Each structure stands twice: as structure tokens, then as C-alpha cells.
Amino acid sequence: MRDTILLTIFDAFEEWSAPIPKACVKGCAACCTRHVTLTALEGERILGFIRREGLERWFADRLQIDRLTTTPQLTTNEYAEACLQGIETSDSGDPGNFEPCPFLDKNCCVIYPVRPFGCRCFASEKVCRPGEAAILSDISVAASTAMMQIIEHLGQHEYWGNMLDVLPALCDISSYKDIAGLFADPSMIIKARLRTRRARPLPGFLLLAEEQEKISPLFKAIFSTRIDGKRIEDILNGRMPTPLPL
Numbered sequence: 001m002r003d004t005i006l007l008t009i010f011d012a013f014e015e016w017s018a019p020i021p022k023a024c025v026k027g028c029a030a031c032c033t034r035h036v037t038l039t040a041l042e043g044e045r046i047l048g049f050i051r052r053e054g055l056e057r058w059f060a061d062r063l064q065i066d067r068l069t070t071t072p073q074l075t076t077n078e079y080a081e082a083c084l085q086g087i088e089t090s091d092s093g094d095p096g097n098f099e100p101c102p103f104l105d106k107n108c109c110v111i112y113p114v115r116p117f118g119c120r121c122f123a124s125e126k127v128c129r130p131g132e133a134a135i136l137s138d139i140s141v142a143a144s145t146a147m148m149q150i151i152e153h154l155g156q157h158e159y160w161g162n163m164l165d166v167l168p169a170l171c172d173i174s175s176y177k178d179i180a181g182l183f184a185d186p187s188m189i190i191k192a193r194l195r196t197r198r199a200r201p202l203p204g205f206l207l208l209a210e211e212q213e214k215i216s217p218l219f220k221a222i223f224s225t226r227i228d229g230k231r232i233e234d235i236l237n238g239r240m241p242t243p244l245p246l
């Protein structure tokens with residue numbers, strides 16, 4: 001059920017954001033860095049894809065390349081919670097790691113069908129040049145942040161963090177032991193686990209009134225969708241489906 005909710009969010013966001021001008025084309029990958037965050041739920045979709053495609057050896061090798069990651073100090077919902085409570089959050093001063101993502105091959109994403117929301121929502125209105133930031137409208141950023149909050153809520157209590165930490169951390173689960181066995185340095189799993197955070201429930205959105213109005217069709221498309229006869233809004237507001245133990 002959680003996977004179906006996740007896919008509903010991906011599809012609804014894609015449809016809602018379609019009219020926003022984008023310069024992004026296949027093979028343009030300056031934005032594909034080692035700075036992507038995701039939930040365990042999204043990580044498990046990637047691991048399932050790796051196995052279905054027979055990419056276990058490639059995946060294990062790619063994860064071991066110069067694994068310098070950056071670790072956010074707060075999850076998106078922890079940050080929102082602090083803001084809603086009027087608590088100042090300090091900038092970690094972490095410059096981020098903007099080296100190319102290890103899942104790129106000839107400037108194309110090998111795991112494209114299962115890329116996490118953090119990759120799906122990223123687009124620029126003008127072609128990014130080296131050293132220049134992407135240009136995103138305020139409404140795109142607001143909607144993407146709200147979607148990330150819902151996805152984190154969906155994956156609450158599980159791993160949340162840099163993609164290059166969450167993926168090896170998940171390999172500690174018995175169903176992925178075969179992939180874990182391919183790592184030359186098995187200690188990378190425990191080191192990655194220690195760098196992850198736990199996803200938190202949604203404390204509320206950080207949206208201005210005018211942003212809420214523009215994003216309301218997106219919320220409506222997601223929340224009114226029914227899964228097994230239940231509206232997603234009711235599922236998210238009620239007791240969440242029990243996640244797999246980590």
C-alpha cells in the first residue's frame with residue numbers, strides 16, 4: 001500500500017508540474033550529484049530494481065567509489081517542526097558534495113525508472129552551467145518540499161538520509177544480504193547506518209496562503225485517490241501501514 005501511495009505522489013507531482021517551463025533534457029546531468037536525500041521506502045524500490053535488472057555487482061562497485069557523503073542535520077519534517085515551533089535551526093556549514101552521482105553512466109541515470117522524489121522534482125527553467133545553480137520557481141520549491149514531507153511521513157521511523165548512506169544501510173536487511181556480500185568493505189554498512197536519520201511524521205506544512213492555493217490541486221489529486229477503498233488522506237491521517245523492520 002505504501003508503494004502505491006508513493007507512486008501516486010510521483011504521478012500527481014509530474015502532472016501538476018508539467019506546465020512549468022523546464023530546460024532539462026536527457027543527457028543533461030550537471031544536477032546529478034551526491035547530494036540526494038531519500039527515505040528507506042524509496043531506497044527499497046531502487047534495490048528491487050537492481051536485483052530485477054541483475055545489476056548487483058555494478059551497484060556494489062558504484063557504492064564503494066569514493067563514498068564521501070554529506071549528512072543533513074535535520075530531516076525535512078524535523079526542519080518543518082522546528083520552524084513551526086519558532087526554533088531557530090543552525091546552518092551546519094556543510095558545503096555538500098557536488099561530485100557526480102555514482103549512478104550516472106554517460107550522463108544518463110542507470111536507475112532512472114526508480115529514482116527518488118529528490119531527483120524527480122529537480123528541474124531548472126534555464127540550462128544549468130558549471131558552477132551555476134539551477135533556476136527553480138518559488139512555487140516549485142514549495143510544492144517539492146511539501147511532497148518530500150508527505151513521503152517522509154509515509155516512511156516514518158525508517159531510515160532517512162543521503163541516498164549513498166540509506167542504500168548500503170538497507171543492505172543490512174536479510175533480504176538484501178546477497179548484495180551486502182558483494183561489498184569489499186562490509187564495515188561500510190554500519191558506517192552508513194550511523195550517518196542516517198529516522199524519518200519523522202508530518203508536523204504541518206510550511207506554506208504561505210498563496211502557495212497553498214496554487215498547490216491545492218496537487219494535494220487534492222493525492223489525498224482524494226482511493227487505495228483498497230480508502231482515501232490516501234485518511235490513510236495518512238490514521239495509523240500508518242506497518243513498515244518492514246530495519
Ligand code: SF4
Binds near residue numbers: 024031
Ligand atoms: S536541473 Fe539543470 S543540470 Fe539538471 S537536467 Fe535540468 S537543466 Fe540539466
Ligand code: SF4
Binds near residue numbers: 031110111112116
Ligand atoms: S539517482 Fe539518477 S537522477 Fe538521481 S542524482 Fe543519481 S543519476 Fe541523477
